[in-house]
Amino acid sequence: MTKYFDYAATTPTDPRVVEEMLPYFTEHFGNPNSLYTIGRDAYKALEDARERIAALIGARPEELIFTSGGTESDNAAFISTLNRYAPDGGAHIITSAYEHHAILEVVEWLAKHDHELTIVKPRADGHVYADDIAKEMRPNTKVVSIIMANNEIGSINDIAAISHVAHEGGALLHTDAVQALGKIKVDVGELGVDMLSLSAHKIYGPRGIGALYLRRGTRFDPLIKGGGQESRRRSGTQNVVGAVGFAKALEIALDDLDAEAIRLSRMRDYLIDEVTSRLENTLATVESDPRLPNIAPLLIKGVEGEAMLLQLDNLGFSVSTGSACSSGSLEASHVLLSVGVPQEIAHGSLRLSLGRWSTQEDCEALVDALVPIVERLRAMSPVYEKMFGSEGYM
Numbered sequence: 001m002t003k004y005f006d007y008a009a010t011t012p013t014d015p016r017v018v019e020e021m022l023p024y025f026t027e028h029f030g031n032p033n034s035l036y037t038i039g040r041d042a043y044k045a046l047e048d049a050r051e052r053i054a055a056l057i058g059a060r061p062e063e064l065i066f067t068s069g070g071t072e073s074d075n076a077a078f079i080s081t082l083n084r085y086a087p088d089g090g091a092h093i094i095t096s097a098y099e100h101h102a103i104l105e106v107v108e109w110l111a112k113h114d115h116e117l118t119i120v121k122p123r124a125d126g127h128v129y130a131d132d133i134a135k136e137m138r139p140n141t142k143v144v145s146i147i148m149a150n151n152e153i154g155s156i157n158d159i160a161a162i163s164h165v166a167h168e169g170g171a172l173l174h175t176d177a178v179q180a181l182g183k184i185k186v187d188v189g190e191l192g193v194d195m196l197s198l199s200a201h202k203i204y205g206p207r208g209i210g211a212l213y214l215r216r217g218t219r220f221d222p223l224i225k226g227g228g229q230e231s232r233r234r235s236g237t238q239n240v241v242g243a244v245g246f247a248k249a250l251e252i253a254l255d256d257l258d259a260e261a262i263r264l265s266r267m268r269d270y271l272i273d274e275v276t277s278r279l280e281n282t283l284a285t286v287e288s289d290p291r292l293p294n295i296a297p298l299l300i301k302g303v304e305g306e307a308m309l310l311q312l313d314n315l316g317f318s319v320s321t322g323s324a325c326s327s328g329s330l331e332a333s334h335v336l337l338s339v340g341v342p343q344e345i346a347h348g349s350l351r352l353s354l355g356r357w358s359t360q361e362d363c364e365a366l367v368d369a370l371v372p373i374v375e376r377l378r379a380m381s382p383v384y385e386k387m388f389g390s391e392g393y394m
């Protein structure tokens, strides 16, 4: 099996989750909207999953809408609310520069469709500050959306403080909690949010199912219209088997959240310490707490991230240079640029993300493989000596 260091991109489905899901493919396959027995059984399973997930994030079951995943939840959070609160345009929305593309693409589209947009930068320590949001609030600000934990650098934001600022200004607060869920506590009451996006496949559940928490009383125009499922907030025959898997995955993740966070953060720190001490001109992008226990964001100066990725892949290691969506593009990661990493250094990004089956042994093997790869790439590089050598300018 590959030595997997990309748990932030997706996770293998936990065998216990698969086992719980199996009967809903074959035996309890009914449409949850049908009135006969097997339909009602499927409905019960769906509502049971909803209750279990809702309870684990401090929500009421009717506040949870099942969606196809984080991307759809992020889209709906903006589009569905603005369609109700500002159907003729003219609303102001605020987000940050290091959101997932599922947010950034939507807000840019909204800005082209008669809404005003402010993009707030995170500070160099990797966090978005409530004070910086407060300065941007306008009388017509309707939705503020700030990611709870960033998927490339792992920074965790003080969403409760940001909610407070948004509410004082009369706006709704949404957070993308896809990376936070299952790794740190996510409680919608404590966070004070109106909307929150979740996805199952980042927490050892199946792909293609997620949820949007929508606080009771929030007006909402369904993004997907049709048969009126999910209390007329998201049409389409519900993914019962996915919901069952999502609930099981969340229960498992929360079962030993604290112990797992300690185990993962030890390996994260090992990776950062070991790489930065064994290779000159390397650093962690941010090391400012609070941050996720499982992401080691590294910058290896003078080397292309893609070159490291491909050579590590040849040796059986799966790593990432940043968000999956930006791989294959030559542009530097918008996340790294947003926290002030210069363009030429951002190209040397290596994001190592750990998870349930990560071991210290694999981390040691990765560092042992990476060090000679970087040394070789640097030796071949015509610019490395010029940039970082004795007469270098960096």
Ligand SMILES: *Cc1c(COP(=O)(O)O)cnc(C)c1O
Pocket (backbone or CB within 6 Å): 008, 009, 068, 069, 070, 071, 072, 074, 100, 102, 147, 149, 150, 151, 176, 178, 179, 199, 200, 201, 202, 208, 209, 210
């Ligand atoms: C993965 C991810 C998403 C997208 O979720 P999908 O379920 O894959 O659509 C959104 N936001 C963040 C922060 C993510 O990491």
